[in-house]
Amino acid sequence: MPPKMRKVRQDLRVTNALAGSSGASIPDTCVLDMDGTLLDLYFDSQVWNECLPRHYGQRSGLSESAAREHVEQVLTRQRGTLTWYCFEHWSRVFRLELTQIEYELRHLITVRPGVTEFLEALQARGIRAVLATNAHPKSLLRKLEITGIGRYFDAIVSSHEFGYAKEHQKFWSGFAERYRIGLERTLFIDDNLAVLLAAQRFGIRDLYGIALPNSRGERLNHEGFECLENFSDLTHRLMTS
Numbered sequence: 001m002p003p004k005m006r007k008v009r010q011d012l013r014v015t016n017a018l019a020g021s022s023g024a025s026i027p028d029t030c031v032l033d034m035d036g037t038l039l040d041l042y043f044d045s046q047v048w049n050e051c052l053p054r055h056y057g058q059r060s061g062l063s064e065s066a067a068r069e070h071v072e073q074v075l076t077r078q079r080g081t082l083t084w085y086c087f088e089h090w091s092r093v094f095r096l097e098l099t100q101i102e103y104e105l106r107h108l109i110t111v112r113p114g115v116t117e118f119l120e121a122l123q124a125r126g127i128r129a130v131l132a133t134n135a136h137p138k139s140l141l142r143k144l145e146i147t148g149i150g151r152y153f154d155a156i157v158s159s160h161e162f163g164y165a166k167e168h169q170k171f172w173s174g175f176a177e178r179y180r181i182g183l184e185r186t187l188f189i190d191d192n193l194a195v196l197l198a199a200q201r202f203g204i205r206d207l208y209g210i211a212l213p214n215s216r217g218e219r220l221n222h223e224g225f226e227c228l229e230n231f232s233d234l235t236h237r238l239m240t241s
């Protein structure tokens with residue numbers, strides 16, 4: 001698609017999202033993922049893809065590449081489940097203190113560009129903001145303490161409370177019931193394609209991905225979903241609609 005057409009399509013998509021399904025008003029609720037959406041995924045990438053294999057290799061006597069391969073294989077088996085996001089489980093499996101590793105890298109926990117302004121715009125427009133994350137509650141708490149973003153939210157949810165990850169329909173049914181999520185009037189933003197597909201299957205209509213969840217990683221292009229370069233377009237439309 002020519003760049004100009006793509007821009008027009010993006011603008012229409014954003015306008016539709018902020019106009020809600022009726023086209024008459026902006027959404028009443030915005031549900032936001034945390035890691036890779038509000039916060040830079042570089043931190044998590046360092047914890048899981050670099051520090052964990054390195055510490056495991058040192059402890060087990062494996063070479064760094066062998067440790068990396070083993071850790072990746074073991075983690076992959078649980079991808080998309082709540083177990084995959086459970087610190088305590090992996091601390092037991094790898095016999096490492098993951099909480100300590102996270103603590104040592106806490107200086108890498110940062111808010112992505114444009115996020116604070118977007119959250120302020122939600123507040124200014126009276127749109128309910130809900131943070132919904134697969135992060136373990138301990139990790140969630142640490143990130144909220146370090147970044148201070150919790151003050152912008154009307155509700156903060158870890159999927160661990162529901163017993164199912166956001167990739168699962170049972171998360172969405174429990175979450176939607178507890179927080180009275182209207183499918184037609186909710187904007188949902190998440191960097192994880194499997195989660196976007198699950199939310200779409202549940203019936204949420206206005207969905208966005210994130211183009212660069214890890215500031216030092218690869219650019220994503222989820223087919224079927226517009227991936228935001230940053231939040232400033234959405235913020236601008238919120239404040240001018």
Ligand SMILES: [Mg+2]
Binds near residue numbers: 033035
């Ligand atoms: Mg995420």
